[in-house]
Amino acid sequence: MKIASKLTQLGRDPKSHHGTVNPPVYHASTITWETLEEFDSIREEMKAGKKIVSYGLHGTPTQFSLESALTELEGGYDCRLFETGLAANIMAIIPFLETGDHLLVSDGIYGPVRNFCSNWAKKWGVETTYYDPMIGSSIEELIRPNTRLVILEAPSSVTLEVQDVPAITEVCRRHDVITVIDNTWATPVFYRPFDHGVNISVHALTKYVAGHSDVMLGAIVADEKCWQTIKQSASEFGHHASPDDTYLALRGLRSLNPRLKQHEASALKIARFLEERPEVVQVLHPALPSCPGHEVWKRDFSGSSGLFSFELPPMERKKLAEFIDGLKFFPIGGSWGGYESLIQPFDDTLTRSTATWPFTGPLMRISIGLEDPDDLIADLKAGLERLKVS
Numbered sequence: 001m002k003i004a005s006k007l008t009q010l011g012r013d014p015k016s017h018h019g020t021v022n023p024p025v026y027h028a029s030t031i032t033w034e035t036l037e038e039f040d041s042i043r044e045e046m047k048a049g050k051k052i053v054s055y056g057l058h059g060t061p062t063q064f065s066l067e068s069a070l071t072e073l074e075g076g077y078d079c080r081l082f083e084t085g086l087a088a089n090i091m092a093i094i095p096f097l098e099t100g101d102h103l104l105v106s107d108g109i110y111g112p113v114r115n116f117c118s119n120w121a122k123k124w125g126v127e128t129t130y131y132d133p134m135i136g137s138s139i140e141e142l143i144r145p146n147t148r149l150v151i152l153e154a155p156s157s158v159t160l161e162v163q164d165v166p167a168i169t170e171v172c173r174r175h176d177v178i179t180v181i182d183n184t185w186a187t188p189v190f191y192r193p194f195d196h197g198v199n200i201s202v203h204a205l206t207k208y209v210a211g212h213s214d215v216m217l218g219a220i221v222a223d224e225k226c227w228q229t230i231k232q233s234a235s236e237f238g239h240h241a242s243p244d245d246t247y248l249a250l251r252g253l254r255s256l257n258p259r260l261k262q263h264e265a266s267a268l269k270i271a272r273f274l275e276e277r278p279e280v281v282q283v284l285h286p287a288l289p290s291c292p293g294h295e296v297w298k299r300d301f302s303g304s305s306g307l308f309s310f311e312l313p314p315m316e317r318k319k320l321a322e323f324i325d326g327l328k329f330f331p332i333g334g335s336w337g338g339y340e341s342l343i344q345p346f347d348d349t350l351t352r353s354t355a356t357w358p359f360t361g362p363l364m365r366i367s368i369g370l371e372d373p374d375d376l377i378a379d380l381k382a383g384l385e386r387l388k389v390s
């Protein structure tokens, strides 16, 4: 089955819900049984590792539906939903660590994951080394006997470097180091991390899967080796995904393919427009040859989504405000992947460990929504003209 068809089919079972196309939303904490025999058999099935409705915390058919769809889309072993993408990111790290362990984390990683490693992991006696996202197989030189996990994100969600995931996972498998990737940018539509050797794939479903800027939700998809640890720790730490938000993400999943295709086409058109503008220093978009890791993107990804960055020349904050504040379609916003466009400026206050911040002017990250790209281009063009760079 092709991906577009999978997105309409997976996780649905009308027969078990009176024929309704979509699974209903189960609101549940307590699950009841009438006989001791039933109660005992449920416990046996749980012990055997079966996913079963036993308490609201562990999920109901609403969550199981999205979990099974994501598992199949990614080609993992199983999936667990979390209340946010960040909780999923953190819970893909914590259960594998012990005091004295070592973590290798991409220097382009999502900021709050860096905060977790630099603050909490450190406090618990786990040392983190940040590595250049473009490191490839040279990661081998950084692996120590106590290195437990390598954390990846491809591409980095602000600076867009595309990591050579197979080169890194090949090394990690030889050293028995677990690899975790944040696949939020590409989604399972454009990238299948398990085909490239990772053990764990993490998603902020908040972004493209939910797609409408009104849901917080995360997921971990794991391979067989890591699944039991993920499953057990998620419940033991008390994580839970709201059934209503899960339902909205499932609904979002059904239209993910055509939405992403439109995000992709519009973002490319706008990236190419920006590349030609004299006011723009550079455009960082994985599908453009100038982006670090473009060749890897071409080899391993089947498309590009709507999030990318461009650098403006150094300027006063007041001038930057003239550019941003006058934009009609681009309010400043920290999340992305919704139907509406957003912009967010980044500067050298963004932490980097392996290199100094390579940009001299402000870096503008934009999320291209589902508006007509020509309207967005006209808006950005007027904004750039306000900068009056000769």
Ligand SMILES: *Cc1c(COP(=O)(O)O)cnc(C)c1O
Residues within 6 Å of the ligand: 084, 085, 086, 087, 089, 110, 157, 182, 184, 185, 203, 204, 205, 206, 207, 216, 217, 218, 335
């Ligand atoms: C937004 C984001 C997250 C966190 O997701 P939330 O649902 O907002 O907690 C994780 N990784 C990346 C790359 C993100 O952009």
